[in-house]
Amino acid sequence: MKKTLVSALTTALVIGAASTTFAASNPFSDVPADHWAYDAVTQLAADGVIEGYGDSTFQGNKNITRYEMAQMVAKAMAKTDVSAADKALIDKLAAEFSDELNNLGVRVSNLEKHSDMVKWNGKLRYTYSSKRVEDEAKDDSKDKTNKDELLFRLEPTAEVNDHWNVKARLDAKTYLDSDSGNGSDDVKLKRAYAEGNYKNFSTQLGKFGLYTPEEGLVFDDEMSGAKVTFGKDLKASLYAGRLDLSDSATAKNMTGGSAHYDDTANMQGITLQYSNPAASKLSGGAAYYHLNSDSFKGSTDNKINSGVAYAKGANDEDTANIWSLNAAYNFDGISKLSAAYANNTSADNLNHSWQALYNYKGAQAENKGTWGAYAGYRYLGTNASLFGTQDAQIVGAKGWEVGANYTPFKNVVATAKYFNGKGIESDRDAETLWGRVEFQF
Structure with missing residues (x-):
């Protein structure tokens, strides 16, 4: 086997460079620009697959050893931007020179290459909240609950192939x-799922984030099961799986015990959502969710947030049937007005929720100095927003909420929120000061 004039062409096919013309200077004195292998040799040198000799020669007529060929194959294996056909050729070459590659330690190198397919993101997040609720027994006084939470989060993403990832x-x-x-929630695997993306179709399988189009009005949590989405401008999503009721917004707020919410609920749902920013500033959709659990039976009579609301069950039914509508208008690409409504037709009280929000701009972690408000x-009716978003806002309460975020440094985002309102049933005054700083990586 000749040195690399033959093998260079073979490897050039691997990296798709055999027909490329270069403006760069000639890397080898013994391969002139009019040589039949000039393009391939120059490309391989630029990509680091071949290096030549210390005297700036290529010595293309020199016999090649299997060890030298294995070195080139190893370097070709490290490339990621190759087609399926080229990848198949790399695999054949790797099989042929497997012993030499093993001696070169390419098994380890190959594992390192695959580890590059695993991307790690995460954040260190500090959250402070101070909730103050009117005390029923004391005039003009409020019970105060403060919380200082520090969270460390890791979010790996592993590429399986062109269409599938594991997250x-x-x-x-x-x-x-x-x-x-x-307690046992100090360290917790919150999500683990496979995600497939195809043209006008995507799916999630496992335990994944559940944030439905109502912008946190009904669901802002995790579910275990499956979700499939298909369509382009008009998208339909189907859900089927289970939700942990002890992790619901209602259970998290309980001060009088949460035994009634230690069950899981089966959930099936469908959402229809339209959005085409290029054609219309309007977007919107509708949804229906069916949940089933013994926890929905009867009345819990457990206090929420020291009397802001009471978590009462639907009636004798073990189901929750929630439908919702949402709409949004995007004014100029930086400001948006949105609204949503949800109703649990199986509940007798606290059975509906609604919200109207105006968003202006928004902090971008990668861009220092960006901000939003x-x-x-x-x-938020307790039986309609079982899994609803509640940072400053309290499930079981109604009122105004304002907030702002800012990026003082790249990948550092600070957020502040303030809520002022009343318990829906208790009519007690409630307010929340809420702040968060995130260091993203």
Whole structure:
């Protein structure tokens, strides 16, 4: 086998460079520009697949050893931007020179190459909240609950092939006021799922984030099961799986015990959502969700947030049937007005929720100095917003919420929110100061 004039062409096919013309200077004195292998040799040198000799020669007529060929194959294996056909050729070459590659330690190198397909993102997040609720027994006084939470999150993404990825989320929490976690939830695998993306079709399988189009009015949590989405401008999403009721917004707020919410609920749902920014500033959709659990039966009579609301069950039914509508108008690409409504037709009380929000701009973690602000009114019925978003806002309460975020440094985002309102049933005054700083990586 000749040195690399033959093997260079073989490897050039691997990296798709055999017909490329270069303006760069000739890397080898013994391969003139009019040589039949000039393009391939120059490309291979530029890509680091071949190096030549210390005297700036290529010595293309010199016999090549299997060890030298294995070195070139190893370097070709490290490339990522190759076609399926070229990848097949690399695999054949790797099989042929497997012993030599093993001696070169390419098994380790290959594992390192595949590890590059796993991307790690994460954040360190500090959250402070101070909730103040009117005390029923004391005039003009409020019960105050403060929380200092520190969260460390890792989110790996592993590429399986051109269409599939595997993703996960691992959260570790501690509370700075007591320097302790929350029992078994100190370190928790929050998500682990496979995600497939095709043209006008996508799917998620496993335990994944559940944030439906109502912008956190009904669901802002995780579910275990499957989700499929198909369509282009008009998209339909189908959901089927289970939700942990002990992790619901209602259960998280309980001060009188949460035994009634230690069950899981089966959930099936469908959402229809239209959005085409190029054709219309309007977007919107509708949804229906069916949940089934013994936890929905009867009345829990457990207090929420020291009397802001009471978590009462639907009736004797073990189901929750929630339908919702949402709409948004994007004014100029930087400001948006949105609204949503949801109703649990199986519940007798606290059975509906609605919100109207105005968003202006928004902080971008990658761009220092960017910022955003929002204002809105939210009415969160406990039995309609079982898994609803509640940062400053309290499920079971109604009122105004304002907030802003800012990026003082790249990948550092600060957010502040303030809520002022009343319990829907108790009519007690409630307010929340809420702040968060995130260091993203």
